[in-house]
Amino acid sequence: MSTDSARARSGSTKISRRTARHTPYPARRRNSARSPSSAPASAMDTAAVQERFARLQNGSDVRGVALPGIPDEPVTLTPNAAFCLARAFAESVRDKQSDKKEVLIAVGRDPRLSGPAVVDAALRGINSTAGAKAVDAGLATTPAMYMATQFEDVQADGAFMVTASHLPWNRNGMKFFTNAGGASKQDIKALVTRASEVANEYGMDESTCFDADTPLPETSASAAVDSVPLVKEYYAKHCQEVVRNAAMNRYEALTGSAKVPAILSSSKPLENLRIVVDAGNGCGGFLASEVLAPLGADVNGSAYLDPDGNFPNHIPNPEDETAMASAVAITKAASAHMGICLDTDCDRSAVVARSGAALNRNRLIAAMSALVLSAHPGTAVMTDSVTSNGLRDFIESLGGRHVRYKRGYKNVIDKGVELGSGACQLMMETSGHGALAENFYLDDGLFMALLLVGEVAARAAANPDAANSADFDPLGELVANLREPVESVEYRLGIQVEPGSDFRPVGEAALESFKEVCADMASSGWVLEDENYEGYRVRIPEGDDGEEGWALLRMSLHDPLCVLNVESDKVGGHETTLQILKSALLEKQVALDLSALSS
Numbered sequence: 001m002s003t004d005s006a007r008a009r010s011g012s013t014k015i016s017r018r019t020a021r022h023t024p025y026p027a028r029r030r031n032s033a034r035s036p037s038s039a040p041a042s043a044m045d046t047a048a049v050q051e052r053f054a055r056l057q058n059g060s061d062v063r064g065v066a067l068p069g070i071p072d073e074p075v076t077l078t079p080n081a082a083f084c085l086a087r088a089f090a091e092s093v094r095d096k097q098s099d100k101k102e103v104l105i106a107v108g109r110d111p112r113l114s115g116p117a118v119v120d121a122a123l124r125g126i127n128s129t130a131g132a133k134a135v136d137a138g139l140a141t142t143p144a145m146y147m148a149t150q151f152e153d154v155q156a157d158g159a160f161m162v163t164a165s166h167l168p169w170n171r172n173g174m175k176f177f178t179n180a181g182g183a184s185k186q187d188i189k190a191l192v193t194r195a196s197e198v199a200n201e202y203g204m205d206e207s208t209c210f211d212a213d214t215p216l217p218e219t220s221a222s223a224a225v226d227s228v229p230l231v232k233e234y235y236a237k238h239c240q241e242v243v244r245n246a247a248m249n250r251y252e253a254l255t256g257s258a259k260v261p262a263i264l265s266s267s268k269p270l271e272n273l274r275i276v277v278d279a280g281n282g283c284g285g286f287l288a289s290e291v292l293a294p295l296g297a298d299v300n301g302s303a304y305l306d307p308d309g310n311f312p313n314h315i316p317n318p319e320d321e322t323a324m325a326s327a328v329a330i331t332k333a334a335s336a337h338m339g340i341c342l343d344t345d346c347d348r349s350a351v352v353a354r355s356g357a358a359l360n361r362n363r364l365i366a367a368m369s370a371l372v373l374s375a376h377p378g379t380a381v382m383t384d385s386v387t388s389n390g391l392r393d394f395i396e397s398l399g400g401r402h403v404r405y406k407r408g409y410k411n412v413i414d415k416g417v418e419l420g421s422g423a424c425q426l427m428m429e430t431s432g433h434g435a436l437a438e439n440f441y442l443d444d445g446l447f448m449a450l451l452l453v454g455e456v457a458a459r460a461a462a463n464p465d466a467a468n469s470a471d472f473d474p475l476g477e478l479v480a481n482l483r484e485p486v487e488s489v490e491y492r493l494g495i496q497v498e499p500g501s502d503f504r505p506v507g508e509a510a511l512e513s514f515k516e517v518c519a520d521m522a523s524s525g526w527v528l529e530d531e532n533y534e535g536y537r538v539r540i541p542e543g544d545d546g547e548e549g550w551a552l553l554r555m556s557l558h559d560p561l562c563v564l565n566v567e568s569d570k571v572g573g574h575e576t577t578l579q580i581l582k583s584a585l586l587e588k589q590v591a592l593d594l595s596a597l598s599s
């Protein structure tokens with residue numbers, strides 16, 4: 001399961017130069033009136049521009065509306081804003097690499113319709129930066145953009161992916177990387193602040209910078225843009241290598257034999273396996289055609305492999321029921337050994353077992369825990385806060401330590417890194433985000449899917465006769481001992497505040513009321529968990545045979561609402577919990593919209 005090959009591969013570079021405009025859209029009129037020497041904007045304008053850039057920050061990345069067309073959703077991520085953000089990023093990379101004459105910044109995108117225009121502006125923003133040069137990676141994936149900083153053939157000093165993940169077609173965003181990893185919240189804060197200064201230096205005010213039709217600044221930078229076939233030439237081969245190594249390592253772990261069968265060391269280690277991919281018309285279609293098929297897998301029956309920014313079939317999102325149902329359906333229809341479901345930019349994934357069981361959420365964490373704990377006995381597994389009790393038991397039964405932290409994939413990864421020197425080898429969210437220490441701690445759902453492909457190949461090689469039978473279900477076997485809740489529900493409850501006022505203190509007060517309700521229920525056996533990193537989680541006894549449910553109330557990371565998760569070991573158990581919570585919270589007059597909790 002090594003990724004050293006990524007660093008080791010070298011040779012003649014495949015970066016090629018083109019001078020055509022990046023975007024097939026009509027040529028944009030240049031604004032020759034503006035340049036960095038234009039008169040700076042007034043203090044009021046500066047503050048307004050600063051505020052608009054600050055609003056583009058979404059935790060550790062940038063997100064906004066990039067296309068008009070949805071009522072009340074004006075464009076906020078304009079080409080000029082993208083120009084300023086890209087330039088700010090290029091400057092920050094350059095300033096950290098003062099020994100270099102020129103830093104290289106790679107830019108990739110997902111297929112959404114605004115992508116070409118945002119990328120065009122971003123490439124120009126980079127090329128307008130003294131000491132920085134842009135390279136266009138075209139359609140890519142988020143993990144591949146990080147790998148652009150690792151591949152010797154590319155050697156990007158920084159990279160970003162223009163994507164809004166699973167969000168609707170009118171949104172777009174940017175996820176930033178250096179070879180040290182993904183940007184942090186603090187990095188993005190500094191970036192949006194610097195972008196507003198760039199706008200000021202170019203004499204842009206709010207009405208020009210955030211107007212989608214205002215032309216980009218005229219710069220002295222050359223319009224020529226280099227391009228690199230990042231995914232096709234480098235990343236796909238890297239992914240093949242990951243599968244190959246995973247299959248060999250797992251074969252050794254499963255059989256105790258270092259002598260791997262010929263098929264695993266051949267050029268087609270996936271020969272005889274049927275593996276289908278549902279890419280939802282996002283960026284992940286290459287996995288079927290450029291990774292799995294060349295390794296010998298039969299990928300017939302895969303669906304929605306062609307990138308299409310209208311996402312005409314379903315949202316590419318393993319958390320979405322329709323997307324998951326689609327992946328299950330194609331897996332069953334093809335009678336495939338496994339199915340893979342990817343989000344738009346491939347940093348989240350889920351898989352489907354041979355039986356048609358969806359391995360997402362807790363099941364995906366369990367499957368990955370089984371692999372990682374086999375290679376790293378005793379390691380900690382860091383997860384978000386909404387994991388099931390059964391998952392903790394599963395991880396502990398394999399000798400691991402489960403740390404239930406909080407939502408937000410970056411929070412989960414950073415906490416795992418914080419445990420220090422490899423103490424935590426796996427960091428995963430139930431959303432399908434996940435990082436492994438061995439993969440640069442990179443948030444990389446596709447990497448997890450590749451390891452699971454390796455698992456299927458290893459088990460098939462270990463038992464070739466069984467592999468032909470319909471009962472051969474290697475991924476199902478991995479999670480066979482996971483105890484699942486009988487019921488699992490999530491409610492998103494709006495925080496009731498006057499428009500424009502701060503919802504946070506009101507949300508915090510609701511959490512405290514929830515804590516009180518749980519304490520009041522102590523006589524019925526409710527026990528608040530000792531460690532709560534966000535909100536409060538309570539254990540709820542449900543029967544004489546040790547059945548136990550739980551409830552968690554926490555604030556949403558992004559929205560003005562509180563999220564209530566309830567799981568139960570009994571049919572109807574969640575309904576009982578909900579009714580107790582609803583009447584107690586109403587009595588305490590919490591400012592939450594509880595109407596969704598009605599039975």
Ligand SMILES: O=P(O)(O)OC[C@H]1O[C@H](O)[C@H](O)[C@@H](O)[C@@H]1O
Nearest residue numbers: 407408409431555556557558559
């Ligand atoms: O707090 P919520 O509203 O449920 O959102 C939480 C989610 O927000 C984003 O989508 C992040 O990418 C996820 O990592 C996180 O889990």
